[in-house]
Amino acid sequence: MSDPILQAEHISRRFGDFLAVDDVSLNVQRGHIHALIGPNGAGKTTCFNLLTKFLAPTSGRILFNGQDITADSPVQVARRGVIRSFQISAVFPGMTVLENVRLGLQRGLGVSFHFWRSQSLLSQLDARAMELLAEVDLQDMAHELTANLPYGRKRALEIATTLGMEPELMLLDEPTQGMGHEDVGRVTALIKKVSRGRTILMVEHNMNVISAIADRITVLQQGKVLAEGDYAAVSSNPEVMQAYMGS
Numbered sequence: 147m148s149d150p151i152l153q154a155e156h157i158s159r160r161f162g163d164f165l166a167v168d169d170v171s172l173n174v175q176r177g178h179i180h181a182l183i184g185p186n187g188a189g190k191t192t193c194f195n196l197l198t199k200f201l202a203p204t205s206g207r208i209l210f211n212g213q214d215i216t217a218d219s220p221v222q223v224a225r226r227g228v229i230r231s232f233q234i235s236a237v238f239p240g241m242t243v244l245e246n247v248r249l250g251l252q253r254g255l256g257v258s259f260h261f262w263r264s265q266s267l268l269s270q271l272d273a274r275a276m277e278l279l280a281e282v283d284l285q286d287m288a289h290e291l292t293a294n295l296p297y298g299r300k301r302a303l304e305i306a307t308t309l310g311m312e313p314e315l316m317l318l319d320e321p322t323q324g325m326g327h328e329d330v331g332r333v334t335a336l337i338k339k340v341s342r343g344r345t346i347l348m349v350e351h352n353m354n355v356i357s358a359i360a361d362r363i364t365v366l367q368q369g370k371v372l373a374e375g376d377y378a379a380v381s382s383n384p385e386v387m388q389a390y391m392g393s
């Protein structure tokens with residue numbers, strides 16, 4: 147049964163004369179892990195920027211939970227529960243793992259700093275931060291300096307910080323990029339785990355990750371949707387093989 151949480155209807159984005167996203171329609175079903183794939187320059191990042199309203203579409207409409215969010219600001223989109231996981235550079239290396247998650251919770255609540263001197267509020271926040279760290283299997287590293295975490299563990303921390311913002315739809319931008327085989331496996335399992343009760347839209351290049359966890363895949367090429375379907379359908383599509391897999 148179709149139950150879309152996010153619908154992009156004929157969205158386009160022009161940069162000068164160049165159409166980076168060209169009449170893209172996309173339905174992300176509630177509870178799915180939906181992957182956006184395509185060669186470099188296909189328009190994936192621009193799509194993410196449009197869906198989170200970091201960029202305004204030149205034309206088209208975006209609906210979240212059936213409501214038109216095309217005119218929303220990025221902050222309004224985030225308040226609705228569409229949360230984009232930012233790059234690791236957004237995590238502060240000089241803070242402990244716990245402090246980073248706590249800071250994310252503070253930011254999510256949007257309350258100014260002086261309120262957080264209250265000891266009871268701080269301990270409530272720490273308790274929630276520890277729950278989030280447990281969800282991503284980082285509780286044993288709570289008091290480590292973030293700078294000392296291995297790369298793959300930093301990605302888990304970033305996911306914990308994102309979960310603290312109570313996402314209904316989480317957007318992950320190349321979550322396994324630059325990782326070795328072992329970390330890729332861990333992060334793939336983690337994404338599957340945190341997807342329970344949530345919806346995930348991710349840009350991902352690693353086809354092993356996609357075949358393991360993606361319920362649905364949209365393939366972009368030169369700003370347009372080339373194909374959409376499950377892994378079996380997309381990976382056997384001759385146009386996709388030609389354009390994306392180079393065979």
Ligand code: ADP
Binds near residue numbers: 190191
């Ligand atoms: P992908 O994420 O799939 O690699 P992008 O969305 O980053 O693709 O880029 C799609 C195309 O749009 C590329 O050709 C890129 O050069 C172009 N593009 C992206 N952002 C801008 C911009 N701000 N100004 C001009 N061209 C842009």
